[in-house]
Amino acid sequence: MTQPPSQPPQGPYPGPPQGGFGPPPELPQAGAPQTGAPQGTPYGAPPPPQSPPPPLPTVPPQSGYGHPQQPGPYAQPGPYGSQPGQPGPYGYASAPGYGYPGQQQPPQFPGAPVPPPPGGGSRNPFKGRPALMLGAAVAALLVIGGTVYAVTGGSDDDKKPAAGPDLSAPASGPAGSGDDSDGDGSGGGGVTGADPGDLNEGRQAGEAKVLWSKDAPDAPASGADANGMWITDKVAVKAAYKEVFAFRVADGETAWGPISFPQKICAVTPQKSADDKIVVAYMNGASDRAKCNRLQLLDLNTGAKGWSGEVADGALFDSSLSVELTITKSTLMVGRSQSGTAYDLATGAKLFDKVKYGAACFPAAFAGGARLIAVSSCGTATSTEHDEVQELDPRTGAARWTRAIPKGWAVGRTYSVDPVVLYLTNEDKKSWNISTLKADGSFRSEVTVDESFAPVCGWAILERDLQGCQGVATDAQTLYLPTEATTGANEIVAIDLATGKQKWRAKSPADESMLPIKVEGAQLIAYVEPSYDTGGQVVSIPLTGSGHTPVKLLQNPASAADVENGFYSKAYDWVDGRFYLSSTRLSGKDELKEKLMLAYGK
Numbered sequence: 001m002t003q004p005p006s007q008p009p010q011g012p013y014p015g016p017p018q019g020g021f022g023p024p025p026e027l028p029q030a031g032a033p034q035t036g037a038p039q040g041t042p043y044g045a046p047p048p049p050q051s052p053p054p055p056l057p058t059v060p061p062q063s064g065y066g067h068p069q070q071p072g073p074y075a076q077p078g079p080y081g082s083q084p085g086q087p088g089p090y091g092y093a094s095a096p097g098y099g100y101p102g103q104q105q106p107p108q109f110p111g112a113p114v115p116p117p118p119g120g121g122s123r124n125p126f127k128g129r130p131a132l133m134l135g136a137a138v139a140a141l142l143v144i145g146g147t148v149y150a151v152t153g154g155s156d157d158d159k160k161p162a163a164g165p166d167l168s169a170p171a172s173g174p175a176g177s178g179d180d181s182d183g184d185g186s187g188g189g190g191v192t193g194a195d196p197g198d199l200n201e202g203r204q205a206g207e208a209k210v211l212w213s214k215d216a217p218d219a220p221a222s223g224a225d226a227n228g229m230w231i232t233d234k235v236a237v238k239a240a241y242k243e244v245f246a247f248r249v250a251d252g253e254t255a256w257g258p259i260s261f262p263q264k265i266c267a268v269t270p271q272k273s274a275d276d277k278i279v280v281a282y283m284n285g286a287s288d289r290a291k292c293n294r295l296q297l298l299d300l301n302t303g304a305k306g307w308s309g310e311v312a313d314g315a316l317f318d319s320s321l322s323v324e325l326t327i328t329k330s331t332l333m334v335g336r337s338q339s340g341t342a343y344d345l346a347t348g349a350k351l352f353d354k355v356k357y358g359a360a361c362f363p364a365a366f367a368g369g370a371r372l373i374a375v376s377s378c379g380t381a382t383s384t385e386h387d388e389v390q391e392l393d394p395r396t397g398a399a400r401w402t403r404a405i406p407k408g409w410a411v412g413r414t415y416s417v418d419p420v421v422l423y424l425t426n427e428d429k430k431s432w433n434i435s436t437l438k439a440d441g442s443f444r445s446e447v448t449v450d451e452s453f454a455p456v457c458g459w460a461i462l463e464r465d466l467q468g469c470q471g472v473a474t475d476a477q478t479l480y481l482p483t484e485a486t487t488g489a490n491e492i493v494a495i496d497l498a499t500g501k502q503k504w505r506a507k508s509p510a511d512e513s514m515l516p517i518k519v520e521g522a523q524l525i526a527y528v529e530p531s532y533d534t535g536g537q538v539v540s541i542p543l544t545g546s547g548h549t550p551v552k553l554l555q556n557p558a559s560a561a562d563v564e565n566g567f568y569s570k571a572y573d574w575v576d577g578r579f580y581l582s583s584t585r586l587s588g589k590d591e592l593k594e595k596l597m598l599a600y601g602k
Contacts, residue, residue: 199560199598207535207557211578211601212252216594217243219586226596228268229582230300231575232276237300238582238597239265239280245596246303249578252599256303266292269325269332270467271369273345276300279325279332284310293320295334297348307348314339314355318362322462326368331394333372335463338362340374342397352397361388365411367466368394370418375411375466378404387411389422391441401441409433413457414466416474419444419497423469436479436497445500447479449493454484456515458569458584470571471515473524478503478543480516480524492516492526492541494548506541506548514539514550517574525574526550530565534558538579538600554579556600563595577601 199210216226219241226240235255237246242264246255263283272278279297283290291313297306311320311334318338326333331351332343340363342351354363354374361378364387372394379385387405392398405411408428415421420437434447457469473480479495489508492515496503508514512529519525522544528537535556541548556564556579569584582597 199563200557202559203557206555208554208579208600208602209557210560211599212247213563213598214238214245214247214252214596216583216586216596217241217245217258218590219588221588223588224264224586225266226583226586227265228270228278229571229573229580229597230272230276230278231573231580232272232300233576234301236580236597236599237278239268240583240586240596241265242282244280244298246300247597247599249576249599255301259298259303259305261294261296263290263294267323267325269327269368271327272300273327273330277306277345279327279345281311281323281325281334291320292323295325295332295343295348297345306346309343309348311336311341324366324463324465326366326372326467328368328370328372328394331368331372333366333368333394335363335366337463338364340366342394351395354392354397365464365466367414367417369467371420373414373417373420373466374399375464389420389437389441391420403437403441411466412460412464413469415455415469415472415479419474419476421474421479421497434479436500445497447495448500449495449502451493452484452486453481453493454490454513455481473516473518475519475543480519482513482515485513490514492524494524494543504548506550509539509550509552510534510537512536517572519543520574525553527572527574527579530556530561532565533561535561536564538574553577554600554602560598563598567595 199213203209217240224241226238228237228239230237231249234249235246236249237244239245242261243258244261244265245258247253248255261280261282263286265280265282267281269279277297277299279295281292282294282296283292284294285291291311293311293313294308295311296308298304299306311323313319314336315338318336320336322337324335326335327345330345332345333354334341334343339356340354342354343349344351354366356362357376358378360380360382361376362380363374364377365375367373367375372392374390374392376388376390377385378388384407386407387410389403389405389411390399391401393400405424408426409424410427411422412425412432413423415423415434419439420441422435422437424433424435426432436444436446438444455469455471458465460468471482474497477497479497480492481495482492483490483505485508488511490513491505491507493505494503495501506514508528510528510531512531512534514526514528517525517527517538520540522542523540524543526539526541528539528550530536535558537552537556538554539550539552541550553574564581567581567583567585568587571582571584573580579600580597581600583594586594586596
């Protein structure tokens with residue numbers, strides 16, 4: 001397959017991600033597959049190995065962390081016996097990733113996602129290809145499948161699944177073991193008006209309308225993050241730079257706040273709790289040595305502040321300069337560079353620390369939701385270097401199971417935590433793979449679809465950002481992934497998690513990319529991106545039966561297409577018949593008159 005130019009996306013510099021788990025990776029990682037089956041070039045991966053990794057044994061924790069490189073011929077059959085040119089067990093290969101603008105970029109994994117470019121549009125060569133950093137070791141040679149393909153620069157042969165770590169070995173048993181925000185509720189940050197004005201001017205019959213829109217707040221000239229978007233039945237809440245805004249879903253009027261923080265917001269919980277709570281982390285100062293270590297609990301519906309606190313540093317080299325947050329049931333997990341601390345979400349009381357275990361396994365990243373998943377780097381700079389994945393009890397931190405990943409393979413993203421769906425990369429092989437685990441951590445399947453996939457994943461520079469991908473959805477039995485749009489419409493492929501094989505595919509109803517949002521009942525909800533003169537669409541795709549033709553639920557107005565298409569990067573959601581769209585990165589350029597958030601409906 002043809003790889004995008006080896007340069008960073010154009011447009012405002014998104015800046016390094018704030019907060020994250022795991023020591024800074026030595027090389028950028030592929031975050032999500034972009035091209036279908038494992039492709040040749042992994043994100044920031046070294047040249048392909050000359051032979052596939054051996055089958056993965058169940059390995060006890062090894063010392064150190066980081067990903068080891070393993071040489072090995074591509075032409076060797078993988079653990080499942082697949083031959084070169086055939087889909088591998090994981091299905092994905094990594095695609096090129098991008099680091100900071102202006103930096104020399106290492107080779108990338110084919111099939112990996114890249115950060116979305118400004119302006120959107122499916123024809124942009126960088127669309128949906130976020131870069132990740134391979135931050136942990138992979139030593140237990142858990143080769144998940146067939147053959148690994150070298151990246152050769154763009155032939156159709158690149159669109160082959162790469163052999164991944166073998167996850168079929170049995171999983172081992174359990175292993176190892178505030179200041180107030182000072183927000184005064186004042187300030188508007190320049191967010192004005194519920195009436196979008198001319199965004200609906202000239203709206204055509206059959207088009208939905210912009211129910212309300214909000215301008216972006218003031219931001220530094222260098223830009224600012226606007227992470228997170230949470231929708232309840234009452235409010236739509238958005239964080240941007242130093243503030244958190246809340247708008248009534250019905251009319252866009254201010255519901256509460258905005259709440260202002262003394263320093264910039266550096267991390268948020270991507271999820272909200274069952275009772276509509278979130279946690280925001282903000283910096284403890286403005287200097288280069290400032291840490292992302294202040295926490296504040298917020299009630300989304302009322303804006304009421306709950307507990308606040310400060311994240312302590314870990315051991316040497318394990319600081320809170322950067323953290324990531326995730327919620328699992330009633331537990332908040334805060335990940336530092338080499339450890340994590342869990343807190344009771346309601347009270348802020350510390351529950352446990354997840355620290356080094358075994359010979360030298362350091363927790364590098366966490367993913368939450370229905371389950372709490374930890375990824376650790378083990379045996380760094382040793383012959384047993386590898387990653388390990390564990391499910392943790394969210395109240396005690398005890399490991400319910402431990403799965404060693406084979407040497408040379410690193411966990412880049414978690415597409416789902418229930419079921420566990422892992423996107424892995426191999427630096428040596430410059431390839432990627434997707435694998436699914438059973439509830440007990442044992443191997444279930446790996447994707448073998450020979451395709452170029454393109455979920456949209458954010459930057460992962462200081463951390464792995466395990467849950468930083470959009471445009472991918474799962475249910476108990478199926479994984480839904482968008483293909484890469486090369487010429488014209490793309491497709492969404494439904495992949496059977498029991499076998500790793502394709503169930504069906506649905507073609508985008510427009511020439512723009514169609515991206516999964518979520519599964520609702522017996523329907524997959526998807527977003528069809530806008531073109532320069534046509535608004536996007538929200539569609540539903542039947543999950544059962546013989547037909548899987550998208551049915552239009554909402555056609556966004558063409559009069560607002562330039563706004564919808566103009567975000568450098570964006571978050572989106574479909575809730576109660578309304579489509580919400582918001583920016584996740586502010587340029588700080590006043591002349592652009594950026595929008596922070598829009599709501600669409602009939």
